[in-house]
Amino acid sequence: MNFSPNSPFMYVICGIVILFVIAQSIFFLVRALRQAKVLKMDQKMIRRTISASAIFTIAPALAILIGVISLSQFLGLPLPWLRLSVLGALTYELPAAQSAASAMNLHSTSELVTDPVTFSAISWVMTLGILSGIVVVLFGLRKIQKGVVSIQEKDSSKGTLLTDSLFLGMISAFSGLLFADIRSGLPGFIPLAVALVSMVCMGLCGLLIRKAGWQWLEQYALPLCMLCGMAAAIPLTSWMGGV
Template structure:
């Protein structure tokens, strides 16, 4: 068996479907208990249902970026494992970076080169590293999440400086991924700049027109147009 055949095997599909099924059942039960608890607190049934409906609608648009990420991740790691990672926990940038680190550590140029080589011995390592590494954030939130949230709220309450500090922190988290992209070649840099330009254009349109709803499409449009631009940039460079 090859790397690709294992990552797209029927057994993996079954295991992933079982895991996602468990999460869906847990979510439905939690929604049901929350709904009943809201009614016990005296909230009107119509308002509660309205909140649920609006939350469902507004969660569809941001999920478009996840769907786009699924296609790009599935190209190198197969459909079921990509489906599982992006459905339950994880993000496109993290998943690709973790898998790429395993591939380069095993002596391959990238995770795409690993997939092309078809080495089945790296499958378990890829899955283990991608799974165990993300647990750091989950465990960290369980242990320190409440304290971090309180301190963040205090910082936000300090006026413009607090807002600026939170924005700088978010930029610092994003900047972690920049070195690997900038050092990967001209095509990567061009795609990064294209995606950034799309995001900036969205912000300018929102500021000019007041269309706040357009903010829900920033990530999805940046991903889609960035990926499409990679085809053109590949020909240029």
């Protein structure tokens, strides 16, 4: 049978899985909305949460789309479309595809894979290499949640400290990453400069929320500041010699 990574068959099987994930998202969304009514939560705030989350998602989703386009030169469109709509992330999918390709003695990722066995090996590696998280969620999430609750019940100050530490663990690791390239010279400071622009923008939003009473801005401040930072990256990269 003739093989093509862009065959209708590939679109159909990937489309089915994507429809499944859409169904799951709608299922959880509807249940959470019902629970919000049971808890008598402010419905205006719920609507703001939905619109702010949707706006926040657009820019990162476009970045994921760029990843789909770049991987499509190597794997066709359907498989990257599926892989980046579910489970994985761009930082994982490309190394996984490269690792599988090199195991099959294919060293270039700039040409479309036309051998079905190589393509099949790549799809197996991309799928199996990222399953650990979801398997732990399936079998261990309840125990993890119980553990956190029991810490909070035993000593509430320890429980609060644990949650705050987890938040700060993530923030500090990703903030530290901003400094990773600064020893390489001026272009290495670009991530730091972008973060500073976004930080100043967030500071201004905070002032507007507190001093001018712009409470509506609270939910939209993060996507707005992120877009400002991204927009600033264009002139900053040009000035600091990143291109």
